Amino acid sequence: xxxxxxxxxxxxxxxxxxxxxxxxxxxxxxxxAQEAISLLYPHTGNAHIVGITGPSGVGKSTLVEKLVxxxxxxxxxxxxxxxxxxxxxxxxxxxxxxxxxQSLSTDQGVFIRSMASRGNPGGVxxxxxxxxxxxxxxxxxxxxxxxxGAGQSEVEVMRIAEVVVVILAPGLGDEIQAxxxxxxxxxxxxxxxxxxxxxxxxxxxxLKSTLAMxxxxxxxxxxxxxxxxxxxxxxxxxxxxxxxxxxYVESTGxxxxxxxxxxxxxxxxxxxxxxxxxxxxxEETIQFNEIVEAVGALKKDPYTAVDELLLNVTAKPKKExxx
Amino acid sequence: MESGMKIRVLVAKPGLDSHDRGAxxxxxxxxxxxxxxxxxxLRQTPEQIVEAALQEDxxxxxxxxxxxxxxTLLPAITGLMEERGMSDVLVLAGGIIPKEDIPMLxxxxxxxxxxxxxxxxxxVHYIRGKIESEAKNLE
Ligand SMILES: Nc1nc2c(ncn2[C@@H]2O[C@H](COP(=O)(O)OP(=O)(O)OP(=O)(O)O)[C@@H](O)[C@H]2O)c(=O)[nH]1
Ligand SMILES: [Mg+2]
Numbered sequence: 517x518x519x520x521x522x523x524x525x526x527x528x529x530x531x532x533x534x535x536x537x538x539x540x541x542x543x544x545x546x547x548x549a550q551e552a553i554s555l556l557y558p559h560t561g562n563a564h565i566v567g568i569t570g571p572s573g574v575g576k577s578t579l580v581e582k583l584v585x586x587x588x589x590x591x592x593x594x595x596x597x598x599x600x601x602x603x604x605x606x607x608x609x610x611x612x613x614x615x616x617x618q619s620l621s622t623d624q625g626v627f628i629r630s631m632a633s634r635g636n637p638g639g640v641x642x643x644x645x646x647x648x649x650x651x652x653x654x655x656x657x658x659x660x661x662x663x664x665g666a667g668q669s670e671v672e673v674m675r676i677a678e679v680v681v682v683i684l685a686p687g688l689g690d691e692i693q694a695x696x697x698x699x700x701x702x703x704x705x706x707x708x709x710x711x712x713x714x715x716x717x718x719x720x721x722x723l724k725s726t727l728a729m730x731x732x733x734x735x736x737x738x739x740x741x742x743x744x745x746x747x748x749x750x751x752x753x754x755x756x757x758x759x760x761x762x763x764y765v766e767s768t769g770x771x772x773x774x775x776x777x778x779x780x781x782x783x784x785x786x787x788x789x790x791x792x793x794x795x796x797x798x799e800e801t802i803q804f805n806e807i808v809e810a811v812g813a814l815k816k817d818p819y820t821a822v823d824e825l826l827l828n829v830t831a832k833p834k835k836e837x838x839x
Numbered sequence: 840m841e842s843g844m845k846i847r848v849l850v851a852k853p854g855l856d857s858h859d860r861g862a863x864x865x866x867x868x869x870x871x872x873x874x875x876x877x878x879x880x881l882r883q884t885p886e887q888i889v890e891a892a893l894q895e896d897x898x899x900x901x902x903x904x905x906x907x908x909x910x911t912l913l914p915a916i917t918g919l920m921e922e923r924g925m926s927d928v929l930v931l932a933g934g935i936i937p938k939e940d941i942p943m944l945x946x947x948x949x950x951x952x953x954x955x956x957x958x959x960x961x962x963v964h965y966i967r968g969k970i971e972s973e974a975k976n977l978e
Contacts, residue, residue: 540896618887630875
C-alpha cells in the first residue's frame with residue numbers, strides 16, 4: 517500500500533491527522549499529490565462549496581465563524597480553507613484567520629486549514645481546489661473557502677465555489693471601487709458587513725444600484741444581505757440565501773453548471789501540464805539555446821521565436837501518412 | 840527539503856495572560872524569515888492548541904507563556920500531542936520560565952526553552968537547523 521493510499525484510507529475512517537497530511541501534500545505540490553487526488557476523487561461531490569471573498573479586514577473570518585455556527589445548528593459538518601497572502605519580500609506569511617474562529621477550534625465537526633498563497637497565482641488556485649476536494653472526500657457537508665479579494669488569483673480560486681459570497685463593509689472609502697475587477701461579476705450574494713456602522717446603509721444603496729440589472733451565468737439575481745458579524749445579526753438570513761441559491765441552481769440545471777466547472781478545471785490543468793510538457797521537450801533541444809541567443813542578439817523577436825519553437829514541438833511525432 | 844516546502848509554525852498562547860506582544864513579535868520574526876506562521880490568539884486551552892496544530896500539520900509549535908502556569912499547561916499540551924501521535928512536532932516554549940523548571944519540561948517533550956534574553960535571530964536559526972536536519976534524516 518502506498519503512502520497516499522494509507523492516508524486516504526485513514527481519512528475516510530475519520531482520522532483528522534491523515535486529512536491534515538493530505539492537505540500538506542497538495543499544498544506542497546509533492547509527487548504523491550496527483551495519486552492522492554485521483555484516489556479520493558470518487559469520494560467527492562457531497563460537499564456544498566461556498567466561496568467567501570472581499571477586501572482585507574471587512575470581517576470575512578468573523579462572519580465565517582458565525583456562518584459555521586448556523587450550519588452546525590443543522591448538525592452538518594464544515595471544512596474551512598482560509599487563504600492569506602504570502603509576503604513578497606520574505607516568502608513567509610502570517611496566517612491569522614483562526615483568531616476570529618476560536619469558538620470552532622475544538623468542534624469535532626469542523627476542520628480549519630490556513631493556507632498561504634505562496635506568490636504563484638496558478639499555484640494557489642490549484643492547491644486550494646485540491647484542498648477543497650480533500651475536505652469534501654473527508655465527508656464535510658460544507659466547504660468554505662476564504663480569500664482576501666486582491667486580484668486575479670482570487671477570482672481563479674473562487675471558480676471552484678458553487679456559491680460566491682462577496683463581503684463589503686463601510687469605511688473603505690469608495691466601497692464598490694474597492695472590489696477589484698472581476699469580483700462584482702463573480703458574486704452570487706453580496707454582504708454588507710459591519711452594518712452597526714451608520715454609513716452601511718449607503719453602501720447597501722450603492723451596491724443595489726450597481727447590481728440592479730445583473731444576473732449571473734446561471735440566471736440568478738444577486739442578493740444583498742446586511743450583517744453584523746461580531747454579534748451574528750443577519751447571518752441567519754445569509755444562510756437562507758445560500759440555501760436558496762443552492763435550490764435555485766439545482767432546479768435550473770445544475771448539471772450544466774457542474775459541467776462548466778469541470779470543463780474549466782480540466783482546461784486549467786491542461787494548460788498547466790501542456791506548458792510544463794512543452795518546456796521539458798524544448799529545454800532538451802539545442803534549438804532552444806540557439807533561439808534564446810538569436811533573440812538576445814536582436815536577430816529575432818520573441819514572438820517569432822516562440823512560434824518557431826512550438827512548430828517544432830507540435831510537428832514532431834509524425835504519424836504515418838502525414839506530410 | 841523540497842523546494843516547494845515551507846516551515847509551518849503555530850505560535851500559540853496558552854493560559855490566561857492578557858497580552859500577546861511577545862507572541863506577535865515572534866510570529867512576525869518567523870514570517871520575515873520566510874516561514875508560514877499560524878497565529879491563534881490569546882487564552883488558548885491545551886485542547887485548542889493541539890487541535891489547531893494537528894489540523895494545520897505544523898512542523899513547529901511555539902508556545903509563549905507568561906502566566907506562571909507553565910508546569911501544568913505545557914505538560915498538558917505535550918501529553919495530548921503524544922496521545923494523538925504528534926511526537927514528531929518540534930515543541931518550543933518561551934516567556935518567563937525559571938531555569939530549575941526546564942529539565943522537567945524537557946522530560947515532558949518540550950524540545951527547548953527560550954528565555955526573555957533570546958533574540959529572534961537565534962530562534963530562527965535554531966528552528967531552521969532542527970527542521971533541516973530532520974528533513975535530511977528522512978531522506
Ligand atoms: N463594528 C464591527 N466590526 C466588525 C464586524 N465584523 C468584524 N469586525 C471587526 O473587523 C476586524 C476584522 O475582522 P476579520 O474577521 O479578521 O476580517 P477579515 O475580512 O477576515 O480580515 P482579513 O482576513 O485580514 O482580510 C476585527 O477587528 C473584527 O472584530 C462588524 O460587523 N462590526
Ligand atoms: Mg480573515
